[in-house]
Amino acid sequence: MAQEDRRSRRSRRLLRDALVALVLERGYADITVEDITERADLGRATFYSHYTDKGALFTQIAADLQAELDERLRPLLNPPSVGFSGKPVLEMFRHAAEERDAYRVILRGEGDGRALRRLVDARTAAAATVFRARAEALGVTPRIDVEVLARAWVGEQIAVLAWWLESDPPRLSAEEVTRMLLDLSLRGRYWANGFEGEPPAAPQ
């Protein structure tokens, strides 16, 4: 009743780890299948018995990560609440911290950026849905196009996350960064420099 042969699991894990490590060191394009199997201490033929090529392994890694993130965000996005708690953002940052290297690979846009685009598109779609639901619940028409709103919001998150994951050691905690992101996003940069005393309280 075992789900899979232990050797297969081991090999896949080794190949995955080897690819991530090598991409961080030398970049996706400069790596050969043999580099990967050498680092993983496996025969080259073993690679091809698991994946059709380097791209397939990379795609799998990205897809797994994406699925894991979606899984963790699901309970926070469903049902959609009207207020912005910032919980999904914090959860993404925590997930990224746990899977730091894999995230760095993807956020660097390795592999022609397909994986990154996929991630951004998924988060953007989710954000747009929330914004639309919120506008409808409040019976208002957003002064800013929802698509622009969602792209900007996700662009902000991803850009800051990418920077945060590359800084070593991190000057700020996940909680601090996401608090800033949420604050900035809700209240705007206008207040960011201390203009006009205390800014209004953020909504719940």
Added chain:
Amino acid sequence: MAQEDRRSRRSRRLLRDALVALVLERGYADITVEDITERADLGRATFYSHYTDKGALFTQIAADLQAELDERLRPLLNPPSVGFSGKPVLEMFRHAAEERDAYRVILRGEGDGRALRRLVDARTAAAATVFRARAEALGVTPRIDVEVLARAWVGEQIAVLAWWLESDPPRLSAEEVTRMLLDLSLRGRYWANGFEGEPPAAPQ
């Protein structure tokens, strides 16, 4: 006194255009040097008399574009003004509209995302400088870390720009999108749904 042989200019331009077109069609990784020269209607040997490899051509394209953008932004960023006019953002959007295909290639993160990262880092550095100068001129301490502020602001711009360049035909003009971006960035999403009546006027 001619700066360069007409044939060289012609070949470089043809190779450049061919690469950009092919990358948009099939993606950077799937393209061979022969594909490029075939599309450009040149001999393969000609390619190697101009560039060492595919990456060199790509890097050159990205560097040229970057230099052109920097040139156009220089007068708008120097000297740094205290207020946010949004002019640099609009100028970038206009430049991108003129060089749409080349921008799309770079913003998709083709070529392992190096070119995109370079672009983002340059704009982030410029933004951070402006933010710091502004905070100092006003004698205030920003409530949000300047690095986070700059990363978020540039991430917003780039994400929206990438989306805008891919939409066809564009639903919004460059002026409309940049106005939204500036508005959003200055006043925040808190007001974006029509909360609390009129938001405060943006600073000059």
Added chain:
DNA sequence: CACGTTTCTGAACATGCTGTCCACTAACAT
């Protein structure tokens, strides 16, 4: 433990792209 099954492995192979070289021709600037 003993069994049948699955995975790993190294070697060999054809294929395709790379980057270099060269001799020849065409296009150029003056």
Added chain:
DNA sequence: ATGTTAGTGGACAGCATGTTCAGAAACGTG
């Protein structure tokens, strides 16, 4: 008209790819 520079096609070795196969090793199970 002339000397110079660029483009061309062909040939070449080098390297990574993806496939195949038969033997060895590790596995799950009863």
